[in-house]
Amino acid sequence: MFFHIYLERNMQLHPRHFGPHLRDKLISKLIQDVEGTCSGRHGFVVAVTAVETIGQGLIRDGTGYVTFPMKYQCVVFRPFKGEILESVVTMVNKMGFFAEAGPVQIFVSNHLIPDDMVFQSGDVPSYETSDGSVRIQKDSEVRLKIVGTRVDATEIFCIGTIKDDFLGLIGNPGGGA
């Protein structure tokens, strides 16, 4: 689920950036530092949308670096148990398959894949139905439901299932259903 929240961060800036573009430099550095990171508390920071305030800088003794307390608005993405996500398959093996929904990695184990889909090893490992109408392989688009999350300080990992109504393949690698 996506959230638009306020966060704070202390940015350290090298003295060489002090000048007319100090503010721009700070913001670009913030975006660089923050976007794409993951915290267990808030989830993945997807994008910084606005910088609310930049506080007074504090010169650190001995280094010359200046610390600016910054308050910014950003979009975060945090997966929850029971959430439905659309994802792209990244790897298929006999234990199940891995998929990505944006930054989050999801594993779907083979007993959470419908019973009528069986693993086909070979050149392109895949799960497919006996009549071959549905085939999940690398780069397939899959709609899945999250049944478990593992949230660490700096990473989030999920387990998904496609064994439910309206879940499963929604797009083939080439594009189109």
Place this chain on the structure above:
Amino acid sequence: MSSVEPFRKLVKLVARAFYDEEIPPKGANRSKSDKSDNRGIAVVILDALTRRQWVKEEDLARDLRLHPKQLRRTLRVLEEELLILREHRRETVKGAKIYNAAVAAVSEQPTEREGEEKPKVHTHSYCCLDYAQVYDIVRYRIHRSKKKIKDELEDRNTVQEYICPAASCGRRYSALDALRLINVYDGNFHCELCDAELVAESDKLAAAELGDGDGEDNARRRRREKLKELYDKLEKQLRPLMEQLARVKDLTPPDFGSLEAWEKKAIATGRLAGTDPSTSDLSKPSHGQGPTGTPMPFLGETKVEVALAGGDSKKEEEKEEAAQLKVLPPWMIRQGMNLTASQRGEITKQEVKGEDGVSPDGPDVKDVKPADEDKEEVQRKIQEEYLKAYYAALLQRQQQTEQQAAQPVTAETPVAATDDEEAGERQVGMKAKRDASDEVEGEEEDEEVEWEDATAAEPVDTTVASQDTSFTNGDVPDTAPDAGGEFDDDDVDWEEG
């Protein structure tokens, strides 16, 4: 007693539900073929334990005619299952004596084995049912088994587990670890420690039984049916147990505490000859007869001191009853309870005789119950008599007051007669008035005179009362303005501050 019986039944049901079969030996050291057939022994032992509190394992073995080793093996399993508490302690004869005393106190069983104890330090084991734990354990067990089947049946929302097949490792991983486990070369899961390829855990109930003989589809359907059947069977067979669990839910389980605490308590209750049927009932020995062969229908009620334990229990019983009779009457004899007291004496005598007559049959729950009821009945009768006498006295007094009220036909007096508090107040007022007016007045000997006085006094009295109220009313406003003034002062203070 009410809370113990359901728990006993629960234990018996549990024993039959889960320990009826041969208990599979746990652990490697016991995997060597047990030649002895111990099927059903757990049931026997648990049943025996429901009739005891703390019991020495040697005694239990002797009572059950089991070999101590065999008994201990089963007990160990039961202990691992958290059904029973066990305690081991090294003790000399003295320690054993404490236990024997406690047993004697609880069960009135003559302690004849004191003599056979050798003056050596032995390690003795004791065991006892832990009813509270049994209740929790059984609920948990049922919950787990149901959940397992249900999860498998619905086959979803389960996090797959993976096991390292290497015998030395055997680590388990959940699907949540998948990212770390994946091997970049072959794309399979490998153990973090020994790098062996992991296998999916498959402790499925149905899958194990059914081979994948024919088509995958067919097998799946059959598995589902099998699971459903299994679940229904579980529900059906555990229903009595579930019902018993529900019944027991709000009861407090009997708690005997640790061995030491129990010993102390048992001895103390034995000394006091207190009647605590709920705990003492448990002690009823299963084999029914004490070593002397005397049947003991009254095991629960009688508490015997150790020194007296060898004697005939009946006499002590009677003595106790008599003592109770002596203790009870004094506070009601003056109410004219002579009759009931004698009645009670008769009843108890009859009761004792009746027991003597019945006794050859051996101890039976039925024998204990009527005695209990009789006691209760006696108690109830006493209370009834007391109430009757109390009401009679009350009625008498009321009549007196009514007579007093009937003679002078003033407006106030009936009110005074009916309303106790008001009457009390008024009388106090009247007395004060009388004291003030004429102190020579006799106390209630001549009613007419008195009531004439009363009528004369009444109006004055009321005025006094009204004055009183006005005073109190006056007081309240007095204080209120004061308080207000203080507040005002406070305000001023605050302004100054």
